[in-house]
Amino acid sequence: MNMLDRLSEALRGLTGRESERLRLFQAPARVNIIGEHTDYNGGLVLPTNTAIYTWLAIAGRDDHIIEVRSENLDKAGRFKLDHLEPAAEVDWLEYVKGVAAILEAEGIELRGANILIDSDIPIGAGLSSSASLELAVAAALLAIADQSLPARRAAELCQQAEHLYARVQCGLMDQYVIACAGKGKAILLDCESVEATQVDIPPEIGFVITDSGVRHRLPDDQYNDRRDECERARQLLTGRIPGLQSLRGLDLQTLEANSEVLDDALYRRCRHVITENERVRQAVAALEAGTPELLGKLIDASHASLRDDFEVSCAEIEALVRTANECNGVLGSRMVGGGFGGCVLSLTTAGEQEQVAAEIRDACARISGKVPWTHLVEAANPVQEIQYQ
Secondary structure (H helix, E strand, O other), rough: OOHHHHHHHHHHHHHOOOOOOOOEEEEEEEEEEEEOHHHHHEEEEEEEEEEEEEEEEEEOOOEEEEEEEOOOOOOOEEEOOOOOOOOOOOOOOHHHHHEEEEHHOOOOOOOOOOEEEEOOOOOOOOOOOOHHHHHHHHHHHHHHHOOOOOOHHHHHHHHHHHHHHHOOOOOOOOHHHHHOOOOOEEEEEEEEEOOOEEEEEEOOOEEEEOOOOOOOOOOOOHHHHHHHHHHHHHHHHHHOOOOOOOHOOOOHHHHOOOOOOOOOHHHHHHHHHHHHHHHHHHHHHHHOOOOOHHHHHHHHHHHHHHHHHOEEEEOHHHHHHHHOOOOOOOOEEEEEEOOOEEEEEEEEEEEHHHHHHHHHHHHHHHHOOOOOOOOOOOOOOEEEEOOOO
């Protein structure tokens, strides 16, 4: 049974009746090649999409009720479009409700709908399952209301939904790349100006994702704490550097000259953002020049900075990075996502992806007795409706 038939059957089970014609949407996972914890600091990021997806089937209703079932979570919920307020406790349904609320606040009149969601993106693995869900919901709700938005605006609204309803103070990177990145491309995104450049990923370069098995739960982890620390550092530095809008405005020389107003932790948070922005610039140059060895060194340096200066790693991630880097064909590895668990990204050549993934699985199995999930990155299309007969 194909995805559409399976979702169609399950949606009928949810509603107990045949629905209006189903429409099917898919939104990819996000993989950040380099540029971590820079987006909410006005910095540079270099993400791409990969071909694992949130799938969403939707059929319109004649009332103002949104009824939702998540197949991968085995949960269901409903809410009314005329009563959209954040719940006291954040759960999966808040991501759906938040998107609906923000679209309506934008002046878009939505329809009631029956929605069925499925996903093969590991939740809490640092691959932005939440932003993928948000963009799929936005695309589907807009479509059945005969409305549309520019991709960038849809990304911005989904970011607002995550801030207000999921209470995660994320940057724009995840939503933007899932909405905008072309197939085979990474995006160099300036998160201060929101200027973006599509960057070709050379066909000879390959990436492997390995899941550590350690799950973070935003916002219950320290992600928001790190954002607060960066803002506190900016405020302290503004007393010495008037007009400093974000940590993007710093360079190492300026940081050193004003470091006495910061404690050691805040100093290191700033140093990570400054050096990570420079690594993003160099990574783009490495992709354009076709020099994977340089890109691998930058990826390794990014991980070291995330571990030591930003302190968002954990023992399991460190063990996985060491294991991956000891495998033949791996040129560099680092944690991806917000941190405190999730996945590791390893750089290799396209011809060695499968061999590298197998060697990483075998090495992990020998060490821990567990075979991890791996994925070969395939730079995918942005969120889109899937046409079917």
